[in-house]
Amino acid sequence: MTATIHPRDVRAALLARAEVALIDTRDEAAFATGHPLFAAQVPLDRIEVEAASRWPRRDGALILYGDGDEEAAAERFRTLGYGDVRLLEGGLAGWRAAGYEVFEDVNSYAKAFGELVEHRRGTPSFSAEEVQELIAGRADIAILDARRFDEYATMSLPGGVSVPGAELVLRARAIAPDPATTIIVNCAGRTRSIIGTQSLINAGVPNPVRALRNGTIGWTLAGQTLAHGSEARFPEVDRDLADEARRRARHVAYRAGVRQIDRHELSAVAADATRTLYRFDVRTPEEFALSHLAGFRSAPGGQLVQETDHFAPVRGARIVLADDRGVRADMTASWLAQMGWEVLVLTDLTGASEAGDGGATPPRGPHGRYRRPYEGTDNPAAAMQAYLDWEYGLVDQLARDGTHGFYVI
Incomplete structure (x- = not known):
């Protein structure tokens, strides 16, 4: 049997800004009905496909809950080499019973x-x-x-x-x-x-x-x-506008407390085996495909801010961003920092010679996917209005939850 961890200990870790990898193993449609703020979703049949990129540190603690398939999911993670896999005591019901907030929809904390x-x-x-x-x-x-x-x-x-x-x-x-x-x-x-x-x-x-x-x-x-x-x-x-934009973005990032590092300093950060490290290239997918640094994954900045729980599901991890123009990395970093992340911007992109998709994770199919009320052109008006009403209530829900650590410059 897999060891368990009580919801209060998970909450304590979130408040202490420790690394927390809380994983919901239901399909996305079920996940959208309710989950803890910083939970990330992966269905059982996607664990082998997504684990390496989303949870890169094999000795980091993973906390799982689901709908009866938690033990099977835990075994899959252990087979992949993850040595510290636990189950959330009582599952989602246990989280609710402890009096903690449950958030609906997907990408909830970015939207909040x-x-x-x-x-x-x-x-x-x-x-x-x-x-x-x-x-x-x-x-x-x-x-x-x-x-x-x-x-x-x-x-x-x-x-x-x-x-x-x-x-x-x-x-x-x-x-x-x-x-x-x-x-x-x-x-x-x-x-x-x-x-x-x-x-x-x-x-x-x-x-x-x-x-x-x-x-x-x-x-x-x-x-x-x-x-x-x-x-x-x-x-x-043109060059003048690009330089102007770079100065403006750097000032915003500085106000948000974002630090800059070079390639040597990145090596020192990456050598810290006690911390999870995500490396993202925030340029367009087309630029990334032409040339990028080894070890970096494509995560266009706007989507990284919108879908942080998918790209970086270990709350409390470090994030390093790369961008040859600087502007996109600095602006993206400014938002991630305000969302409570330790985020650094790489200033030296020399040697960015790899081409292709960088080992991109194969996309998910439609099975088990939650249909967002803002997708497509045929959503019922009532569903769209309900979605907006839900978003309007997120500020109050954040206050009730109390774990977010967000600030706004």
Whole structure:
């Protein structure tokens, strides 16, 4: 039988900022019905595929719970060489019985953090109706879509340009060179719009910047028409704009307490066998495929902030980011630091010669996947509104949970 650990000891470890790898072995749809804030999800049949990249330290403690398959999951991890596997005493029911919070949906703590940012900073926004009026009136605006390109191509605002989140500070001035142009940042729901808008504000971009309140969900609920199959991508930037963006991003990262390291210092960090280390290349997937540093995995910055629980499921681990422009790493790092991570930016990318996918984990299929209310074009209005209502309540739920350790600069 696998040893157990009481929920209060897991909570104590979270509060102490120790490394905690809390793993939910149910499928994603079940996971979305409720889980501890910092739990990460992997189904039984994906353990062998995902374990090495998501839980890279084989002697780190793994804490499992599920729906009756915990012992089988524990055996799979042990077979892969993980030496300290435990079960959450009482499982999810035990967590609830201890009086601790359970969060719905996926990527919950990143979404909760985004709500906290808006709550603390008053991130400005326009309603869907206001943006529609600006478009109809041919106002001087630039609509920047902060999602992945495939999401943008599926459905987007009329006239929007694909600028995935980490690219915003680097590219915005090339798209809207006139400081009088109002920049509107949108995503499908709320989080990436809030983080993207606040990124530009934090970086001191001179343009007025607003989020599209509630994203394409809000647009749809307002009865307005979305575009499909759009292909407008961000432009390249000249050297002066890139240098300006780098200075702005470095200042933001400095305010957030992000440290910079070179290759020699990275070697010293990587040599610490007592800590889990994640190494992410936050550039676009296309740039990563052309050339990247050995040992780094592709995690475009906007998605890394949105899906941190998937990319880095060991809470309390170290994260090192790489980016030849610096801007994307610094801005991404600034958000991860505010989310309570120890994050460092690598300044020396010489020798970045590997090409290809870097050993990317094969993607999951549709089986067992939770259908997000902001995906696709055929979601019921009631489901979309319920999703927004859930997001609005996350700040209060964070306060009740008390383990998050977030701060907002």
